[in-house]
Amino acid sequence: MGHVPNPRPAGDFRTSYIGDNALFKTRFEGKAALGIVLALVIAAPFLSNYVLSQLIVISIYSIAALGLNILVGVTGQISLGHGAFFGFGAFASAWIVNSFGIPALIAIPLAGLLTTAVGMIFGVPAARIKGLYLAIATLASQFILEDFFARAEWFSGGVYGALAERPTFFGFIFDTDLSYFYLVLFWVVASIVAVTNLLRSRDGRALVAVRDHYLSAEIMGVNLTKYRILSFGISSFFAGLAGALFAHYLEFVSVEGFTILLSIQFLAMIIIGGLGSVYGTILGAIFVLLLPQVMEGAATSAAGLFPALETGKAYIKEMSVGAAIILFLIFEPEGLIHRWRVIRASWKLFPFAR
Amino acid sequence: MSVKTTALTLMAATMLAGAAQAEDKVFVGHLVDYTGPTAFVGKSYGPGVSDALKHINANGGINGTAIEFETVDYAYKVPEAIANYKRWKDKGMVAMQGWGTGDTEALISFVARDEVPVYSASYSAHLTDPTGANPSTKKPAPYNFFYGASYSDSCRALAKWAADDAKTKGIKDPIFLHTGDNHPYPNAPKKACAEYAAELGMTVANPVVVPLKPGDFKAQCLTIKESGAQYVFMGNLGGSVVSLLKSCGTVGVEANYMGNVWAGDYKTVESSEAEKIIFPSSTPFYGQDVAGMKTVEAILKGGSGEAGDKPTHHYIRGICSAYYMKEAMEWAKANGGITGANIKKGMYVKKDWVPAGLEGVCLPSNWSDKDHRGLMTVAINQGSFDNGKVMIERIAESELPRRDDWLGQ
Numbered sequence: 001m002g003h004v005p006n007p008r009p010a011g012d013f014r015t016s017y018i019g020d021n022a023l024f025k026t027r028f029e030g031k032a033a034l035g036i037v038l039a040l041v042i043a044a045p046f047l048s049n050y051v052l053s054q055l056i057v058i059s060i061y062s063i064a065a066l067g068l069n070i071l072v073g074v075t076g077q078i079s080l081g082h083g084a085f086f087g088f089g090a091f092a093s094a095w096i097v098n099s100f101g102i103p104a105l106i107a108i109p110l111a112g113l114l115t116t117a118v119g120m121i122f123g124v125p126a127a128r129i130k131g132l133y134l135a136i137a138t139l140a141s142q143f144i145l146e147d148f149f150a151r152a153e154w155f156s157g158g159v160y161g162a163l164a165e166r167p168t169f170f171g172f173i174f175d176t177d178l179s180y181f182y183l184v185l186f187w188v189v190a191s192i193v194a195v196t197n198l199l200r201s202r203d204g205r206a207l208v209a210v211r212d213h214y215l216s217a218e219i220m221g222v223n224l225t226k227y228r229i230l231s232f233g234i235s236s237f238f239a240g241l242a243g244a245l246f247a248h249y250l251e252f253v254s255v256e257g258f259t260i261l262l263s264i265q266f267l268a269m270i271i272i273g274g275l276g277s278v279y280g281t282i283l284g285a286i287f288v289l290l291l292p293q294v295m296e297g298a299a300t301s302a303a304g305l306f307p308a309l310e311t312g313k314a315y316i317k318e319m320s321v322g323a324a325i326i327l328f329l330i331f332e333p334e335g336l337i338h339r340w341r342v343i344r345a346s347w348k349l350f351p352f353a354r
Numbered sequence: 355m356s357v358k359t360t361a362l363t364l365m366a367a368t369m370l371a372g373a374a375q376a377e378d379k380v381f382v383g384h385l386v387d388y389t390g391p392t393a394f395v396g397k398s399y400g401p402g403v404s405d406a407l408k409h410i411n412a413n414g415g416i417n418g419t420a421i422e423f424e425t426v427d428y429a430y431k432v433p434e435a436i437a438n439y440k441r442w443k444d445k446g447m448v449a450m451q452g453w454g455t456g457d458t459e460a461l462i463s464f465v466a467r468d469e470v471p472v473y474s475a476s477y478s479a480h481l482t483d484p485t486g487a488n489p490s491t492k493k494p495a496p497y498n499f500f501y502g503a504s505y506s507d508s509c510r511a512l513a514k515w516a517a518d519d520a521k522t523k524g525i526k527d528p529i530f531l532h533t534g535d536n537h538p539y540p541n542a543p544k545k546a547c548a549e550y551a552a553e554l555g556m557t558v559a560n561p562v563v564v565p566l567k568p569g570d571f572k573a574q575c576l577t578i579k580e581s582g583a584q585y586v587f588m589g590n591l592g593g594s595v596v597s598l599l600k601s602c603g604t605v606g607v608e609a610n611y612m613g614n615v616w617a618g619d620y621k622t623v624e625s626s627e628a629e630k631i632i633f634p635s636s637t638p639f640y641g642q643d644v645a646g647m648k649t650v651e652a653i654l655k656g657g658s659g660e661a662g663d664k665p666t667h668h669y670i671r672g673i674c675s676a677y678y679m680k681e682a683m684e685w686a687k688a689n690g691g692i693t694g695a696n697i698k699k700g701m702y703v704k705k706d707w708v709p710a711g712l713e714g715v716c717l718p719s720n721w722s723d724k725d726h727r728g729l730m731t732v733a734i735n736q737g738s739f740d741n742g743k744v745m746i747e748r749i750a751e752s753e754l755p756r757r758d759d760w761l762g763q
Contacts, residue, residue, distance in 0.1 A: 160460070250433060250437065251436070254432035257433040
């Protein structure tokens with residue numbers, strides 16, 4: 001957990017607040033970000049359906065995890081109900097499309113807004129309680145919403161679930177994984193830009209102040225109640241947005257998909273990726289979603305070498321996923337993004353870095 | 355044509371033919387639950403289907419066309435099932451061997467759009483109205499098939515049995531009660547069966563929610579006891595039924611327990627030490643003396659062994675499901691090729707249909723383009739655990755009428 005030097009080259013000083021708050025710390029960072037997005041756009045048509053579907057799911061989960069990171073990493077609150085908000089967005093979008101005939105492309109952000117409202121309601125306890133108590137209070141939102149999905153037939157179709165058609169745009173249907181990937185990519189980029197911008201605004205700094213020392217923040221004029229609830233609202237917006245994208249990707253929403261396990265998975269993503277870091281969130285989502293598949297492959301090849309392992313393949317996979325997460329938390333508690341920063345610094349300082 | 359070109363053409367033709375022969379297979383998706391809440395019976399039914407498909411391939415396939423299939427354990431999770439369905443769709447799946455009610459009902463519109471016949475192990479009556487002829491049908495299900503009596507029809511047969519039983523025993527005001535989780539599968543026959551029970555003059559008590567996962571159900575048993583119900587229908591299966599029977603035994607509920615087709619087999623009777631549990635069936639039990647049992651034994655012998663030496667009747671229904679699909683595919687192959695639409699047409703060709711080699715095992719069934727209720731015959735069995743031995747006897751068999759207002763309900 002040592003100090004990581006600033007990636008800016010020597011002599012490159014910031015002389016204004018605006019400069020200090022730039023979206024990208026170095027010009028290279030900006031170019032690299034643009035390059036990755038362009039590379040994805042150009043490469044997408046050549047990728048197999050499997051890779052595309054993985055990219056879509058990673059992107060969708062990244063958006064939701066990004067929302068949770070604002071709440072947990074930036075504002076220092078906790079939520080064990082993020083999976084339920086993700087589900088609320090999914091059902092809300094399907095409901096808006098099926099009941100009011102509003103096009104799915106509009107319903108997706110609308111579902112995000114509806115989820116914001118719900119998230120702010122469930123965030124109210126945060127005004128009074130903190131820490132573990134808040135965790136349990138948000139756990140309630142998970143169960144209340146789950147039960148609501150199973151019973152509110154007018155909204156969610158009850159236990160039978162709801163259909164969510166693929167969006168259309170003036171006769172063009174996003175019915176292939178490729179076209180849907182572009183739609184999801186648009187929302188990921190929009191979300192990343194939005195969150196990065198939020199963090200360098202007055203509101204973003206207020207959220208950080210609430211996390212770092214709530215008493216000082218209050219003395220400096222930050223309205224704690226407002227910002228805690230706002231944080232729940234923003235985090236739920238991204239959860240709802242991602243949920244709606246997920247619903248229209250799968251074309252079907254079922255109450256079974258949004259259990260507490262999903263909420264914990266989102267928490268795992270941001271803890272592994274790096275609390276409070278936008279890019280770390282994406283790394284965390286990639287890690288959590290791909291690790292089981294990598295382990296499955298590893299277990300299969302291990303079973304090829306030692307046939308005795310064949311029957312225990314499923315156990316090996318599950319256990320190694322758990323072990324990887326524990327090891328990660330011991331050796332890299334600041335998340336993948338910290339490891340990335342260290343690697344980057346060592347390139348910069350070569351040959352003087354370890 | 356010179357000799358050289360003729361030879362070349364011939365060579366090319368043989369190569370093409372060879373390639374065509376090598377490619378001659380159709381893909382079928384196979385969903386199973388080996389680890390989820392319905393694994394108790396999934397481990398019997400799933401191998402029934404896959405062993406049967408293996409047997410079909412070993413004996414020439416569909417008149418020479420092999421069935422390529424992939425078995426996926428989706429742990430009874432609907433989203434997982436849909437993701438798999440889409441993956442299989444990209445692989446060019448012509449038919450699917452499905453499993454649960456939740457996923458099969460969720461897939462109704464998908465399979466209708468993509469023209470993929472689904473042979474589910476869900477016997478939900480919602481899957482039996484292909485055209486939406488009944489005004490109460492929410493969604494027509496043109497591409498859904500299953501072998502066996504629907505959950506609603508089985509439950510109706512049980513309600514009929516209960517009403518008769520009450521008459522013989524001289525019970526004046528018999529009370530009928532539905533138990534089951536708030537889940538598509540136990541919910542499927544809930545309304546239909548209660549309506550019929552009321553029609554038969556029974557009082558229908560408020561349904562009791564019992565989770566599909568096993569647990570301690572004494573609170574639910576007390577509610578059942580309070581309701582005074584003599585006839586308790588259990589919409590769940592496996593561990594949940596075992597837990598319910600044990601909990602209610604402790605609480606001391608005096609009632610006749612009736613399960614649906616998945617809730618009754620010798621394994622459930624054995625582990626719950628049940629006394630006179632009533633359950634329906636659509637096939638004979640393994641080892642019974644019928645002509646087609648030889649084929650079942652051969653399939654089990656050549657199979658993966660996952661179902662054990664003495665499979666339950668769920669295994670046999672799995673075999674029937676695979677064989678009806680096989681014969682429909684044979685018709686499709688002779689009438690324009692094995693495509694989803696042709697397989698569907700193939701399901702309507704034969705009347706009182708019994709797959710060849712399974713005489714006495716799969717009961718004569720009739721599907722038509724307006725009515726997907728294949729089987730209306732319900733055998734009613736009674737199982738007891740006595741001195742360490744499971745005793746199952748057939749106590750009634752009823753043939754239900756094909757009522758129009760029951761179609762799809």
